[in-house]
Amino acid sequence: MTVWQTALEDVGVLGVDKGAGGKFVFVPPGYTGEIPTGYSILKSDTVTGYALLRSNMKSHSEKDVAAAILYGKRLKVYPLSEAKKPPQTVFTDAKDVVYDSTIRYDATLFYNLSRVIEREPWLERDRAMIDPLRTIGIERGKPFKPDDATRKALDGAAKEAGELLAARYDQGFPPFYPGSRWTYPTLQEAIEGQGSGYADREKYAVDARALLYSYGYIAIKRPGTAQFYMISIRDKDGNAFQGGTSYRLNVPAGAPVKQYWSVTAYDRQSHALIKNMERASVASNSAQVKRNEDGPDAGKGGKHLLLPPGYSDKVPDGYFVGRATSFDVIAGMRAIPDKGDVAGAIDRLKTIKVYPLDQRPDWQPPTWMDQTPIAQNQTPTAFEQTLRYWEALDEVIQKEPPLPGFGSEYGNLAALGIVKGKPFKPNERMAGILEKAAVMGSAQFRVESLADNRPDRVVWPDRQWQWASLRFENDAFETNGYRDNGAADKWFYQAIATSPAMFRRDPAAGSLYWLGLRDKDGEYLDGGRSYRLRVPLPVPGRLFWSVTVYDAETRSQIATDQNKAALRSLFELADVRGEIAELYFGPEVPKEKGAPWIKTIPGKGWFVYFRIYGPEPSAFDGSWKPADFEEAE
Template sequence: MTTNYKERLIAAAIVGALSVTSAQAQTPDSVNSRIGNLQFEQGFPTEETTQKVFDEIDYQRAVQAYLWAYPAVSFEAIRIGTKRDLGADLIDMVIADNYADPKGRWLTANDTTIYAYTNVDLGKSGPIVVENPPGAIAGIIDDFWQRSLADVGIPGPDAGKGGKFLLLPPGYKGDVPQTGYFILQGTMNNYNVMIRGIVLNNDKDAAVENVKRVKVYPLSESSNPKPNKFVSMSGKVMDTTPPMGMAFWELLSAFINNNPVQERDLFYMAMLKPLGIEKGKEFKPDARQKAILEEAAQMGDAMGRVMLFEGPDRFHRVGEGLGVEPFPGSKWHWVFQVNPVQKTDTYGQIDERLHYTYGAIYTTPALGVMKAAPGGNYVQAFKDKDGNRLDGGKSYRLHVPANPPAEQFWSLTLYDTATRSMIQNAPNDSARFSQDKLNTNADGSIDLYFGPAGSAPAGSEANWIETVPGKGFYPMFRFYGPKAGLFDGTWKLPDIELVK
């Protein structure tokens, strides 16, 4: 080894040592941050800095916990609102026997389907049976995280022929019937069973009658089940949307205390503990915790709104080679960016889940199918053809080309941007669908119109939906029983155009 080479090695070692010393010496005694100046004395945080940092940690975690908790609080809000506004308890069936309508606040419900639903609590009832009749029914069983456990009816394992589904509580050790049931192993106590009666040949009464044949009862009563109490939600004023402020956290605490903690959620439970939300404990936040939680709920709600209306540009349908646009170059987006289990092989879909559950409810493999199949797929738009937001004080036209790719039917519903529920207008009617008596063009296409009172084009009143000046709105177009044309580019829904 030459002398010059040894000298270079020694010099490099000295430079390295000086670099380490320099890096260590750069640890600052003062840090300017978004929460103010943070002071450290001899490396130790001052008392003021400690309080600022812990408050910031808890605030940041509270905001993220709000986003994580949204689907569960949304379903808990449905359970609470159902009992408060309709007097319907667990296992009681709520039915939209004259369709849902804008008087009730529901995240993107529509008034073209016969809905029925019930809430169950396996911790109180034990195993639950969902007995589904044959016929045009498409149902969903979701846990309160809005993860799909099973489809029921046409898209389910019974394939529309009817069948019995047995929902077992988490950790259930009792006897399980070996035949006659589709067995479903639950992972939590709270589930929501939702049934959609498909209206065929414009026969609403037949759809209602079929839905009323659905039975939900404890397995312990299977030899002689009690008839379900059916409560109408049609025309009723009710609110099932997630609450704001401290009420949000109160519902979350109640939900956590009634269900097993999922392994995937342990870190979030750790984030909530310093904020007074802890499994097995009553929620009694102090003044500091309340202030942080109130602010975090405001920020979380703002993030939810941004994620709903701008989120699709942040993600795409992973693994399917599909972007967020169903019709490339248009302003329409697929509604279902999240999958029914809310995760991929490499990450949990927290943004996609928030995008969907802030604006809607229920997930299922039958919704968001990307091929011709039973079930459905939906698209929504938040801007018109020119890239401007949709304004309830202006008039618009949507040209629907002939032969929309829907085996059963299609529908178009307008939603209020503030409530994500059907727009509340004087006619109490926010939707049109293919079984309405609509004016049709010579080529089979249909022109739909949206605008404030008095703006309906002469002769096209049946195709018009009244909007509300001063409020934003957005449309959702549903395809029930989607056909190949929705996915292969042979059919395209044009953008909404401003009528000048």
């Protein structure tokens, strides 16, 4: 780096040496001496310079920190004149040394400027400043001794400059993606200028450079290669960060980095690290970072151990451990077909291995069964309004341990004759009562699920779309002081299974679900009518999106002779182009030739789930939203 904070070169894996290391010689302005062979020459346009080198750690453990320090001490710095017999490089540990390099917006700024100008040659691009600086007493070869009046004026000028830069900083920078509070680290003209050393003689981004150096102190030769920076100065609502307020930042699993990512907090006024804090940053290679709830393996895979209720034996090392509250469990895995490659997705699923922790000698690995062509009915529709519902419930009660916190519910079941360890044999009168209760209970669930009038169901005030789940805090529908039974009823009448990250409403979520069951006029979707749904493109999803049609009675995917229930961006919609995707639903083929279409059944209601996998910010902040269903001719 030169004294004017311009990078001469980058080194490292993505630097000029491609990670192989090397010998570099820094030569000052006007140097004409001989350069020994074997050195890479870096020509500086200033006499003073410095170098910053980072030794990346595998983790923050004492062992890895020590290894990083040891690697750093392999560096050698010496004068070229002593290259034949380099002296030993002296290393000083400045870890606990307070070093204040912040800008002081007062007259001392000009004293420091005078010191640099006295020592350094003028750069050709900066010669226009020679005379203006002379008017305030800064001139090479002469001492800088401003009188009281001049010093006072310089104090005011520096303060005003600081205020102007602060005001411009508060305006923010270009967003990293639409609707985000994360921005690029500086203005584009500064990025271009620093990367080229301001080589373009038709441009000189003075203001952008000043703004950059008001909060930063280095330039990068190749920004966005070996490292990438983003800045955030406001929360999701656009309010400036406050030191007295607590904040949470969710970082999605599988960040696109090869080494690590980190988040560092700076003092807003000084732009320096916050003083007197235990630490100023957190990094992905630190054990103190709490993993996202969308997977303890952070998307990298691993060995997961599922333990049954009451397990008290030693848990072996090397596993991500989950403790079940029931003996029967199911596991749902989804492999996303990259660019529609279904065979590849199936092959990825088959890399999963399932086996007992303690394998018996006669144990055989499970076999993979392709159920794609097999009709499946995973709903209780056939028996949910009969006595069989209660018999199925009794079978679960007999087999599984009681769930903690549900004692009252078990007491209610005991009054009906469902008690663990006792046979369920209702007499004719009780059987009749239970059958009527099953019918009424199913109807109540149907109303809760499909005729809900809770205000928090609404996604956007000007749309009919609803949140598929009314609770987003966790997968257990737990909220402040109680379990939201209404939200649980709505979800489980429509769907099966939950996960910790399934309902989150932020870009860290792995998926997003919206429920559509009414047209733009608020009428239920009717299988005997034709509808059109307009979806703005592109849909804000990193992976894919889909619209799936469900039978309102069975809550299963609609079953027709078309043998299709979904329109998916990786398949049926892969070739859709333009600003709007027009999707059609109804009993008859739409007039628009080749239009994406799902067949519905006259006399039956239906609803859809609009899914986005890898949702982006605009899916949550209202800047993007699909239209409502409208009747089509």
